Amino acid sequence: MSAILEVRNITKRFPKVVANDNVNLTVERGEIHAILGENGAGKSTLMNIIYGLYKPDSGQLIFDGEELNLSGPHEAIEKGIGMVHQHFMLIPVFTVAENIVLGAEPKGITYDRKKANELIREISEKYHLEIDPDAKVKDLSVGLQQRVEILKAFYRKAKLLILDEPTAMLTPQETQKLFEIMRELKQQGMSIIFISHKLEEVLEISDRVTVMRRGKTVGTLKTKETNEQELANLMVGREVVLRIEKSEYKPGDVVLSVKNLTVVDQQNVTRVKDVSFEIREGEIFGLAGIDGNGQLELVEAIMGLRPKKSGSVFFYGKDVTNFSTRQLYREGISYIPQDRQADGLVLDFTIAENLILREYKDPTYSRRGVIQYKKVYENAEKKVKEFDVRPPEYMLKARNLSGGNQQKVILAREVGYNPKLLIAVQPTRGMDVGAIEYIHRRILELRDKGAAIFLVSLELEEIMSLSDRIGVIYKGQLMDILDGKTATKEQIGLLMAGSRFDKTTLEAR
Amino acid sequence: MKEILLNPQLWAATLAMATPLALPALGGTFSERSGVVNIAMEGIMLIAAFFAVMFAHMTGNAWIGLLGAIVVGLIVALIFAWAAVSLTANQIILGMAINIFASGVTAYLLNTIYGFTGTPVDTPMLPTVEIPIIKDIPFVGHVLSGHSVIVYLMIIILFISDYFLFHTNLGLRLRAVGENPEAAETAGIDVIKLRYLGVALSGLLSAMGGAYLSIGALNSFNPDMTSGRGYIALAAMIFGKWTPFGSFGASLLFGFATALSMQLQNTAFSKNLIMMLPYALTILALVGIGGKSVPPAADGVPYTPKK
Amino acid sequence: SSKTKQESTQPQQTTEANKNKNFKVGLVTDVGGINDRSFNQMAYEGLQRAAKELGVTVNVIQSKQMTDYVPNLTNFAQQGYDLVISVGFMMHDATEEVSQKFPNTKFLIIDSEITDRPNVASAMFKEQEVGYLAGALAGLVEKEKVGKVKGTNIIGAVGGMQIPPVDRFIAGYQQGAKAVNPDIKILINYTNNFNDPAAGKQMALTQISQGAEIIFQVAGGTGEGVIKAAQEKNLYAIGVDADQSYLAPDNVLTSAVKRVDVAVYDVIKDALNGNFKSGIMYFDLKNNGVGLGKINKDVPQSIIDQVNQLAKDIIDGKIQVSDKISK
Amino acid sequence: MKNLWKELYIPIVAVLVAIIIGSIIMLATGFNPVKAYVSLFIGAFGNLNNIANTLANAVPLILTGLGVAISFKTGLFNIGAEGQYWIGAIVAVWIGYSFSLPWYIHIPLALIAAMIAGGLWAGIVPGLAKAYTGANEVITTMMMSYIAIYFSHFLLEFGPMMEKGSTIPQSPLIKDSAVIPFLIKNTQLSYGIFIALAAAIFVYWFMFKTTWGFEMRAVGYNQRAARYAGMNVPLNMVFALGLSGAFAGLAGAVQMLGVQHRLYDSFTSGYGYTAIVVALLANNHPIGVIFAAILFAALGTGSQYMQLNAQVPGQMADVITGLIVFFVAAHRIAEVIKDLLARKQKKEVKA
């Protein structure tokens, strides 16, 4: 039997780069084929070509034995190609069902909501992906949104399913669940292309791996015959340090102290319930938890971005409960928000301007209300070099940077001023191993200089490898605080799911 | 005051003044739901108002006049769509350009075709409709019956619009395109085609609004006779949160305030202060109901298909 | 022989025609533009008639904004136009300014008084006089319950904006109606717009709902809606500026005609023949500068006679019509 | 050189297309397009006086355009510059005729008061409503615009600002001490042009060089990021709308003190609406506003002259203006034409 998909000599140029340079790839029937590559290696571009979104400049696609000449995604869908995009292709104000059936609604002129819901219930049962078809997508957690994306592909009865970084925003549990589904699909004979930056995931789920670097395919390996280090090296083209060495834990004074903090949202639903913890100098305090359990509300309340219902916050013993965001920054707090594009950057500002987005009123950069652009550019030049922002042109708009480099700009801004406390939410989301390595190194450097770090992440791996102490949050409550050295994945996983394996630890606190 | 509110003419005028706002406002709902801000509605109304008279007079049939107006309105809308959607030009500038053009071209045609005495007196008008039974109910009859047929068409279109936008597959797709064209495209939807559809519908309904002014309420064309209704319709649509019934409601509010200011002019107040009423009431209502209205996410943003 | 005759007369005609052709008249409209259904349009018609009948060269600039007035008048003057016409009181300041800079150019301004310039003529209309007759006619029709009127003894006037020419019409209307029918009630409304017939129609319907049976429109394009409303409700409207009886022969009671076209034509003719006179020229009932248009067939001769008598009295100075509206 | 051509050919082709289509229309209706366009150009730039009048017409457009650009740049859609212009004009004229002061106090006082008034008109109702109830500023500024115009009718039509003893609804003339003198005799160009240019430079400096401008732009581009960076978003919105209104108000004042010298009863000035197009054509850049305003002013003065010298009726001038603006916006039509030509060539080569 022939392969389900053959990619032959595909080339795709964009104005400034060759995104795909003579790419070849074969996906066999019923296999899970992983594709690895650094940010910007050309993975998504290739997938978009297979899905009919981009037209290749040259090359051929053979799908299911016939040559494809796609005029758009609708044809790809018709042929049986489904794709879950790296960036969600969802309409937040639509319901789950509307999102799923959009473009392939149940026959008729009228939108048949009943029928649509029924069809969705069917497939969601079949694949064990429960979801409420009438929920609005904007009210769903990221994990559930991911689920909607996957259901969208299933609904269209794909023979080949492309998953472009589906796990970037999933919790470990959700990832495992996705893998189960993928295995089941494989059993049923479906072919899957799986893209991820997480090597251990690739090793766990795939049959074969193709590695891309700078638009070219550098090789296809059998998963069983390779390992993390080999893949990482192949990807980056050099030796990569996968495990970062952490220096000794030497906690100092208490920097941040949160006492009995409770936060309710606009609908008066309690999001954070009576949370208390402390972070000390030279310490990384990791907050683990499944997405949507109050992490964001907690951080935003601390940062003065959200009203607190009760409780107080102290910074070096000073009551900062009612400080504004700006006042908190002035105290020496830095903040890397979760969503770099929506919260962290003004995409239409230059890199240089984004680097002073908080500090523009600082006497270093402005005098009597006039910004000293010479100083701003000097600073930018230095930071861009120091943090290896590529391309190193600070007059470029942030919009024109890749996501990884956008994150570096935020990092440069927040870490670059030597804060006393850094609050980092999901600092490495969607980044490749090289970039993650870099960011982690900077965070550890900061800790070693004596700063306190509050790390919020959905990646258990990240929390466990960096944190000195780990708090676990579930439904707005801090379940427990564990020692970073001794805590196990299972322990944390259970707490994240809401079961207190040891009540005494909690009460003793 | 009670006397004024009990005057059926107040309510009849409300409906009559609301109609040429509601039609383009409904049209704008379609266009903006598909992601295109159509300021050109003002100009399309004006052009349609002229051609409605021209075709009606030429053929002696007001219905053909209406049809002709709609065809011309569609043509202008499609030209706008071509530049705004296919060439991704700035929608506001384009709209303004069309409005300047419309004001000039209609006055020019009026002069060259009809001379100074204006459009012919024997231009037929669209019929008015007396609703059986209702027309004989004292107060209600005066308010609801006896309007131009376009008023009733508008009501029917209102329901169809709501149904179309929120209960049909095509409506779903149209809204998807205005919310997230990229997502729509990956779902296999032709974004460009649907945006053309949205703009075309706004052209069609604006044209009807224009025809209402020239051969519905009257049987003549006057230069600039739309007097900014296309713009106010846009405000009504925003006020109505981009929904058909909301747009209609806002148009009614505006029509009511205008009618009320007409009734109040002969009272002790300065007439010019009273004429502010429609505008002031609109602001008050907007602020009062917490006027937060969220436009379709991709409203006004040109989209270039990826391939 | 006919051939020779032609040959002999032609040169003479040509020189005459040349002389006229070399006489250049420029007309600057105010921002209302030629299609205002009011004085700009009438002035333009007078100009066209002069071009056709006198053979003078004419040209028009329609001002887009108020700041165009001075440049437009200046441009005509600079290009050697013999007579430059400003239409509307809004151009008063501009005409004053430009006429001072170009003392050799003659100017005519419509609807505004400029008295102290030897090169400026002002054409003023006694709209109040014809307004008076229209009002008297309406008052009598109400009083005697003529034709479609039921006798509510309420009449109305719908003005465009509250500007002097409009108010003069309405002032006369008020006085005329009161003079023949002291108990009559007169509703006065303004639409604040000269180009919104749809609003004019609703305004008229509003007056009708308040009992008005005859409505005088003084609102340019907006007024067409007033006439339409009267037609729909089968009552009466009174036209303005031009004879508007043709718009709805059954329902237009009469029209208060203001012969801006005649004024323009006459001044052009005078200027062409070297008879240009500066200062204010009044156009009134006496010199047929204003007058009633066609009177509706419903109106009995007795009423027409009474109105004609009033006209005579005004012409003879027995009745003085004020140009101010009384509250 | 080649690069410059690359930059310029698209707008140039766009204008050419507009000119060609305009020509077709003129030919079809019996006018000489060459004569028309020549007089359009001469009318706009043909001699010193015409240039002066063009610049004079550009002054209110620059100032209102700046106002609109400020609001657009900060993510707000102030389409009520027309009303703010009227309010500024009203206040400036009132101060102009009510007080007797030395000119160096009188003029600045009138200008500043007009700016404050325009700023409050936009900042108080639309600004606060937007910041605290989320009321859409498109509606509120538009409505406030109509209210301002009726307010001026109220003042002038037998109201408190009507000239005593006159029947004409206009204000008294402002005192000589409040008049901004003409720069070139026999034209409409006053020293107001320098105020407009200075304003453009000020706005450029303010928006791009000061911390306040930085904040306002940040809020405009990304409210959330601005809030996360510790900025006060509602305050910036109110201030942005206020500043926007202040420049529209200044436009009214400069026009009154420099050109009209009194307030007339009118429907609209039209500046507030043209300003929107001016700002957008300039991509909301203050310096670009100057050029976009001059383009529109040139089309305006030129089209008046075109009526005079090519006998093209005023309405046709609007038609052509509309076409030019349309094709400048739809400048990508140049690419379409290029593609068409290329395809044709290919076909020919094949054949």
Ligand SMILES: Nc1ncnc2c1ncn2[C@@H]1O[C@H](COP(=O)(O)OP(=O)(O)OP(=O)(O)O)[C@@H](O)[C@H]1O
């Ligand atoms: N729309 C576009 N226009 C221009 N260039 C693009 C566009 N999309 C992608 N590119 C270029 O193509 C390259 C490949 O991008 P692509 O998105 O395929 O990378 P990727 O491998 O998916 O990266 P990641 O792992 O971060 O998702 C990018 O580095 C970029 O230079």
Ligand SMILES: Nc1ncnc2c1ncn2[C@@H]1O[C@H](COP(=O)(O)OP(=O)(O)OP(=O)(O)O)[C@@H](O)[C@H]1O
């Ligand atoms: N629409 C576009 N137009 C021009 N350039 C683009 C466009 N989209 C992406 N690029 C370019 O592509 C490069 C990579 O973009 P991309 O979003 O794929 O980054 P990435 O490395 O995949 O980021 P992420 O970490 O978010 O996956 C950037 O350098 C950017 O300049």
Ligand SMILES: [Mg+2]
């Ligand atoms: Mg990417």
Ligand SMILES: [Mg+2]
């Ligand atoms: Mg990618």
